[in-house]
Amino acid sequence: MTKQFSSVWTREERPPKAPGLSRDQIVRAALDLLDAEGVEGLSMRKLGARLNAGATSIYWHVANKDELLELCYDRVWVDVVVLDPETAHWRPALSTFAHSLRSTILRHPWLARLLGRIPGLGPNLLSVSDRIMRLMQRAGFEGLEISFATGTVMAYVMGQTIPEVTWRETMGKQEIQPGDLMNILEKTTADDFPELFAAFRDTRDMDPLETQRMSFSYGLECVLDGLEARVNA
Numbered sequence: 137m138t139k140q141f142s143s144v145w146t147r148e149e150r151p152p153k154a155p156g157l158s159r160d161q162i163v164r165a166a167l168d169l170l171d172a173e174g175v176e177g178l179s180m181r182k183l184g185a186r187l188n189a190g191a192t193s194i195y196w197h198v199a200n201k202d203e204l205l206e207l208c209y210d211r212v213w214v215d216v217v218v219l220d221p222e223t224a225h226w227r228p229a230l231s232t233f234a235h236s237l238r239s240t241i242l243r244h245p246w247l248a249r250l251l252g253r254i255p256g257l258g259p260n261l262l263s264v265s266d267r268i269m270r271l272m273q274r275a276g277f278e279g280l281e282i283s284f285a286t287g288t289v290m291a292y293v294m295g296q297t298i299p300e301v302t303w304r305e306t307m308g309k310q311e312i313q314p315g316d317l318m319n320i321l322e323k324t325t326a327d328d329f330p331e332l333f334a335a336f337r338d339t340r341d342m343d344p345l346e347t348q349r350m351s352f353s354y355g356l357e358c359v360l361d362g363l364e365a366r367v368n369a
Contacts, residue, residue: 142199143206143255144199144206145258146257149197150196156196157189157196162187162194162197162198162207163208163211165183165187166178166204166208167208167244168186169183171243171246174246175205175249179201180195180204202254206258209247209254209258210258210260211260212247213263214260215240215243216233216237217236218232218233218264219232219271221270221274222274224271226271226274227275230360231357233264235352238296241293241298245301248297248298248302251294251298275367277367285367288363292355292359293356296351296355300352
């Protein structure tokens with residue numbers, strides 16, 4: 137049986153009871169929990185304890201955890217920078233957007249668990265989408281190409297950043313230094329794959345976080361080169 141679609145955005149926001157919690161208070165507390173403990177660590181019980189409030193006050197604003205996640209998901213898009221599409225050149229504006237989105241995901245790693253799961257119907261995400269669309273229009277993209285080009289940039293950001301989130305979470309739980317990884321790689325690759333090990337060795341003294349940033353920037357420029365070539369063809 138198909139589950140009926142529902143969303144916190146399909147109904148009007150309820151005013152807070154007097155006295156009672158506001159939706160904004162609930163979302164801010166939920167964001168703190170998500171940043172600290174991730175999606176699995178967010179529960180109505182923990183949220184109620186953090187707010188010193190009963191479940192009734194929370195359920196007045198959201199029907200369930202999924203609706204609460206919708207509100208939190210939309211709130212973080214406030215932090216994503218999109219330059220004014222009426223004045224900014226599309227290419228540096230898209231670069232700014234992509235780097236800002238990456239930074240936002242890395243600050244809120246739980247976002248990686250929600251991408252594609254939470255419907256993007258909130259006002260903050262829609263505002264970002266509208267500005268990106270207008271950037272693409274001013275660049276010269278038309279019709280479906282606007283969506284395709286935007287999707288290409290988004291897919292690149294997600295594809296590069298989600299593995300970064302996983303890597304940071306994994307490395308954060310283990311006492312492994314870059315030098316330790318090189319010792320492991322030397323044992324497993326030096327003899328059988330000497331050229332591959334030489335490539336690894338070149339990055340021995342580099343900060344892995346800086347290497348990830350450089351890799352992201354390089355790939356993004358390649359994506360933008362491709363889009364620019366298409367729109368100018």
